[in-house]
Amino acid sequence: MKPIIIGGGIAGLSLAYFLKKNSIVLEKEKTPGGLCRSFEFNKISYDVGPHTMFPGKEGVMKLLISSAKTNKIKRSNKIYHKGRLIKYPFESDLASLDDRDREYCLKEFLHNPYKNSRAQNMLQFFLKTFGQGITKLHLQPYNQKVWKISPDQLDIRLAERIPKPLKEDIIKSAQGIETERHAPEFDCYYPDRGGIQETTNGLLKIIADKSRIVCSIKIKRIYRENGIWQVATNKGNFSSRLLVNCMPLHELFKYLKAPQYILKALHGLKYNSIYIVPVQAKKDNIGNNLALYFADKDIIFNRISKLDFLGSNYRLKNHHSTVLAEITYRPKSYLSKLKSKEVRQRVIAGLDKLNLVKKEDVVDVALRSFEYAYVVYDLNYKKKVDCILKYLLSIGIYCCGRFAEFEYLNIDGVVEHSDKLAKKLNEKNNL
Ligand SMILES: Cc1cc2nc3c(=O)[nH]c(=O)nc-3n(C[C@H](O)[C@H](O)[C@H](O)COP(=O)(O)OP(=O)(O)OC[C@H]3O[C@@H](n4cnc5c(N)ncnc54)[C@H](O)[C@@H]3O)c2cc1C
Structure with a gap:
């Protein structure tokens, strides 16, 4: 029996690549790729926000970057602040602020009363790491806007993605001196044409011989009978001993019966x-x-x-x-x-x-x-996610992907996770 992978985003497709055994991927949309699909607008391809690829760990991203013709992109990202363009990240270009804001940011960073405090949420982390000036002028309003939640309600785990500034770099930034860490780099890749969909298509070609991708699937029910997983769909029943969920958890539980405490945890995830x-x-x-x-x-x-x-x-x-x-x-x-x-x-x-x-x-x-x-990493999300994933594992469903694991992963992180899961499954099931 072939393993069933539900969800044909990058997680599902890369997992199909890494699994030794041939698998079946069930995808809801007409085209696989999930967030890594592209669309055309007057002959210009665009993504769900431009999906640039970061090299990541050797080997894993090589697969994706080589699956389509890509160009190296010299990123230039800026922050629009009071009519001025400030280099991203904000703290790397204090010299571009007006005199008052620059003084405020520098003074609050150098004489930071929060410096030795213990940060338990993102607002406290911003204050401790960047001082009140940078926090109030940019980090607090920007994060509130993107996450739709006050940073004092955001879990500290988000901080893992944020580089911590060095004192000398902030001083240089206020003087308008570029630091090595913030110098422009050729640091990401993007398909030469067709948007990120080209990368997805490249991966689809690589796995074409070993995987069957069934698109436009409408799942009706997921259940287990005599130790075999059954996925009842508009295109018939699919059965396997091995079921991997790569679609969002909120989708999975539309079709899978679960105890009340699991559904309660799920509904608490934002x-x-x-x-x-x-x-x-x-x-x-x-x-x-x-x-x-x-x-x-x-x-x-x-x-x-x-x-x-x-x-x-x-x-x-x-x-x-x-x-x-x-x-x-x-x-x-x-x-x-x-x-x-x-x-x-x-x-x-x-x-x-x-x-x-x-x-x-x-x-x-x-x-x-x-x-x-x-x-959204709100203050209690981790407990809920752990509880749900533990339950799914206990009934024999593996999860992989951004919304399947409820983890803020980029493409490289997703592919790393699918590689790791495939290694475990290849070994365990002798696939
Ligand atoms: C605005 C934005 C910008 C981003 N920019 C970048 C970037 O520049 N670089 C980067 O590396 N990453 C970026 N990312 C992150 C990247 O898109 C994700 O990490 C990655 O695409 C997630 O892949 P996935 O397979 O885990 O999830 P998804 O892509 O969400 O795939 C889930 C799949 O499950 C399918 N599905 C859902 N419901 C069902 C169902 N009922 N039955 C069957 N299938 C179902 C979906 O159709 C989808 O194909 C960005 C994300 C966003 C939102």
């Missing part, structure tokens, strides 16, 4: 969805930057990216540019209830207000929304 709004315009004032970040709560988007930056195949022939706006929102929130026309209008109004793209220069605009974009 996640954010995202609107992706591509805007094509005759011209823009974004400069030679890939992405700009916005903490201002009166601007609807938290990030915009200029796709032209990703290579000649992402440039419109008539020299118009494509800007991709991202708006995170919580399901059932005020933002989730906006009509798509209103979201598009507010994106255009925001770009116009900040003089990044004038309203009269906009040629075309579209919108897509994706339910599962970001797992």
Whole structure:
């Protein structure tokens, strides 16, 4: 019996690659790839927010980067702050702030009353690590905007992703001296054409001989009979001794019976969805930057990216540019209830207000929304996730992926996890 993998995102597809035995991947959408799919807008490919790939650990990412023709990208990301563009991360470019803000950030960093405190949430971590100036001016409002939750309600685990600044680097940053750690690097990869979907397609080609990918699947029920997992779907029943879940946990429990305490834990897990709004315009004032970040709560988007930056195949022939706006929102929130026309209008109004793209220069605009974009690490999430994953393992269901493990993983992290799980399963089941 072939192992069944539910969910054909990068987790499911890379797991199919790493498993020794041939497997079946069941995918809900018409096209596999999950968050690593791309879409076309007037012949320009765009992703769910540009998916640049980081080299990660040797071997694992090599597989992905080599699965399509990719270019090395010199990232240039900035933060829009009071009409100025500050290099990302904020603390690396204090010299670009006005005199008052720069003094405030530097003084609060050097004489930080929170320095020796014990941080138990993200707000306390920001204050302790960066001081009140950088926290109040940028980190607190930006994180509130992206996560839709106050940073004092965010688990300290998010800090694992944030590099801690050195004192001498902050002093140099205020003097306008670039530090080695923050020097621009050729540090990420992006497909030459077709968006991140090309990488997914490359991987699909590699696994074509050993995996059967069944798309447009509608699962009806998941249950176990005589030690064999059964997945009842619109395309028939699939059976296996080995079931790996790579789709979001919130999806899995729509089809799998579970005790009340597990469902309670599941309903306590918060996640954010995202609107992706591509805007094509005759011209823009974004400069030679890939992405700009916005903490201002009166601007609807938290990030915009200029796709032209990703290579000649992402440039419109008539020299118009494509800007991709991202708006995170919580399901059932005020933002989730906006009509798509209103979201598009507010994106255009925001770009116009900040003089990044004038309203009269906009040629075309579209919108897509994706339910599962970001797992939210609120203060109690870890206990709930551990409880759910432990239960699933106890009944013989393995989980792998961003929403399947409820872990804030990027592509490299997901592929690393699928590699690790495959090693365990290959050994254990002698697959
Ligand atoms: C805005 C944004 C920007 C990002 N940028 C980057 C970046 O620049 N670099 C980077 O490395 N990572 C980036 N990421 C993270 C990256 O997208 C994820 O880590 C990765 O794609 C997750 O893969 P996955 O397979 O775990 O999950 P998913 O891609 O979510 O895959 C889950 C799959 O399960 C399927 N599914 C759902 N329900 C069902 C069902 N009922 N039945 C069957 N199948 C189902 C879905 O259709 C999907 O294909 C970004 C993420 C977001 C949201």
